[in-house]
Amino acid sequence: MPEQRESVTTNPADWTSSLSYQSRATSKPTAADMRELSWKARERNRALGVTGLLLYDKGRFFQTLEGPVESLTTLWQSIRSDTRHTDIEILSEHIIPARLFGSWDLLSYDAEAISAEAARRARAAHALTRQVPDMIKLVLDGDDIGINSLIATLAEKGWDGDSIVTSLIEPTARALGDAWLSDDCSEFDLTIGLSMLQLAGHAVRHTPTPQELRGRKYSILLATAPGEPHALGTSLLADLFTDAGWQVDMAFPDSDQALVNQLASQQPDALDIGLSDAVPRRDTIAKLRETIGKSRFAAADQLTVISVGGRLFADAAATARNVGADIARETAAGSSIRIAELIRQKRQEPRSG
Ligand SMILES: Cc1cc2nc3c(=O)[nH]c(=O)nc-3n(C[C@H](O)[C@H](O)[C@H](O)COP(=O)(O)O)c2cc1C
Known part of the structure; x- marks a missing residue:
C-alpha cells in the first residue's frame, strides 16, 4: 500500500486539497537561495503532511502543493505574504482524490541550474498533472469521448506523447489504483478505466519517420x-x-x-x-x-x-x-x-x- 494514500471521504477533515499558482520572483534567486528555500520548505512540508512541486524558470515560480486542507491554508498564509515573489496568480485550487507528488515533500527544479530539457519536462509535468483529477473523473464516468478529446486537445497544444504518458496517463492509472485500494471504485471500474487509458495512450502515438x-x-x-x-x-x-x-x-x-x-x-x-x-x-x-x-x-x-x-x-x-x-x-x-x-x-x- 502506498505511504500517502487519500480518498474523497464525507469528512472534510480527511480531504486532500491541491493548490497551484504561478508568481514572479522579486529578484533573481541564486542556486544557493533556491537550495535553501527548498530545504527549509521540505522540512516544513514534511511536518505539515504537504507534498508538491516547485519550479523556478526565467524569473517565474510555478508551484503545486497538496495536503490536508488545514495544513495548506496555514502554509498558504506564509507563501502568499513571502516578499521573495509577487504577482501571485492562483491557477487551480480543488479537492483531489489522490496525491500526484505523494513521494516528494517538495520536488524542486531550478530551471536555470538544470538543462533546458529537464525544465521542459518539469513544466510539462506541472501543466499535465493538473489535468489528472479531470481525467480520473472522465475515466470513472466511462466517458471515452471526453478522454480522447482531452488528450487530442493536449496533443494539439503541442504536448508530445512521452510527456502525456509520463505526466498524465501513468499518474491517472496510479490514482485509479489508489481509489480501488480505498474502495472508492470497484475492480471492474479499475479494469475498464485502465483499458480506456490504454486506448487513449495509443491515440498519442508518434509515427516514426x-x-x-x-x-x-x-x-x-x-x-x-x-x-x-x-x-x-x-x-x-x-x-x-x-x-x-x-x-x-x-x-x-x-x-x-x-x-x-x-x-x-x-x-x-x-x-x-x-x-x-x-x-x-x-x-x-x-x-x-x-x-x-x-x-x-x-x-x-x-x-x-x-x-x-x-x-x-x-x-x-x-x-x-x-x-x-x-x-x-x-x-x-x-x-x-x-x-x-x-x-x-x-x-x-x-x-x-
Ligand atoms: C515561491 C516560494 C515557494 C515556497 N514554497 C514553500 C513550501 O512549499 N513550503 C514551505 O514551508 N515554505 C515555502 N516557501 C517559504 C514560505 O513562504 C515561508 O517563508 C516559510 O514557510 C516560513 O514561514 P513563516 O515565515 O510564516 O515562518 C516558499 C517561498 C516561496 C517564495
Missing part, C-alpha cells in the same frame, strides 16, 4: 508478470518501443514456464516484465524475483537485459536489485533509450549517437 525506422536494431519481449491482469504499462511500452524502431513482441503468460518457453524460442536482446501500473503489489516481489531468475537461465548467452516496471517501482517501493533485474522503469517514457544503453554496455558495444 523512415529515418527512425532505419535505426531498428534491437528486439524486446514485453511481458506482463505471470498472472498479472493489468496490461496498461506493457501496451504503452509496445507503442513507445515500436516508435523507437525496435522489434517488439508481447507476451501475457499465465506461468513462469510459459514465459521461459517464449523467451527461449525468441532470444530477444531485452525482456521487460511489467506489474500493474495502477496498484502497488508488494506481495509479488519474491515471486517476481523467481520469475526473473528462471528467465536469466532461459536466455542462452545471459546477455539479455531484463527490465521491470509497474506501480511498485514507480513509487520506489522496490528496486531493480530487489528483484534481480538490470533496470526498473519509473515510467514507460524514455525506457527504450535506457535499455538500449544497457544492451550496449553488456555487449561492450560503442555508444551510438
Whole structure:
C-alpha cells in the first residue's frame, strides 16, 4: 500500500486539497537561495503532511502543493505574504482524490541550474498533472469521448506523447489504483478505466519517420508478470518501443514456464516484465524475483537485459536489485533509450549517437 494514500471521504477533515499558482520572483534567486528555500520548505512540508512541486524558470515560480486542507491554508498564509515573489496568480485550487507528488515533500527544479530539457519536462509535468483529477473523473464516468478529446486537445497544444504518458496517463492509472485500494471504485471500474487509458495512450502515438525506422536494431519481449491482469504499462511500452524502431513482441503468460518457453524460442536482446501500473503489489516481489531468475537461465548467452516496471517501482517501493533485474522503469517514457544503453554496455558495444 502506498505511504500517502487519500480518498474523497464525507469528512472534510480527511480531504486532500491541491493548490497551484504561478508568481514572479522579486529578484533573481541564486542556486544557493533556491537550495535553501527548498530545504527549509521540505522540512516544513514534511511536518505539515504537504507534498508538491516547485519550479523556478526565467524569473517565474510555478508551484503545486497538496495536503490536508488545514495544513495548506496555514502554509498558504506564509507563501502568499513571502516578499521573495509577487504577482501571485492562483491557477487551480480543488479537492483531489489522490496525491500526484505523494513521494516528494517538495520536488524542486531550478530551471536555470538544470538543462533546458529537464525544465521542459518539469513544466510539462506541472501543466499535465493538473489535468489528472479531470481525467480520473472522465475515466470513472466511462466517458471515452471526453478522454480522447482531452488528450487530442493536449496533443494539439503541442504536448508530445512521452510527456502525456509520463505526466498524465501513468499518474491517472496510479490514482485509479489508489481509489480501488480505498474502495472508492470497484475492480471492474479499475479494469475498464485502465483499458480506456490504454486506448487513449495509443491515440498519442508518434509515427516514426523512415529515418527512425532505419535505426531498428534491437528486439524486446514485453511481458506482463505471470498472472498479472493489468496490461496498461506493457501496451504503452509496445507503442513507445515500436516508435523507437525496435522489434517488439508481447507476451501475457499465465506461468513462469510459459514465459521461459517464449523467451527461449525468441532470444530477444531485452525482456521487460511489467506489474500493474495502477496498484502497488508488494506481495509479488519474491515471486517476481523467481520469475526473473528462471528467465536469466532461459536466455542462452545471459546477455539479455531484463527490465521491470509497474506501480511498485514507480513509487520506489522496490528496486531493480530487489528483484534481480538490470533496470526498473519509473515510467514507460524514455525506457527504450535506457535499455538500449544497457544492451550496449553488456555487449561492450560503442555508444551510438
Ligand atoms: C515561491 C516560494 C515557494 C515556497 N514554497 C514553500 C513550501 O512549499 N513550503 C514551505 O514551508 N515554505 C515555502 N516557501 C517559504 C514560505 O513562504 C515561508 O517563508 C516559510 O514557510 C516560513 O514561514 P513563516 O515565515 O510564516 O515562518 C516558499 C517561498 C516561496 C517564495
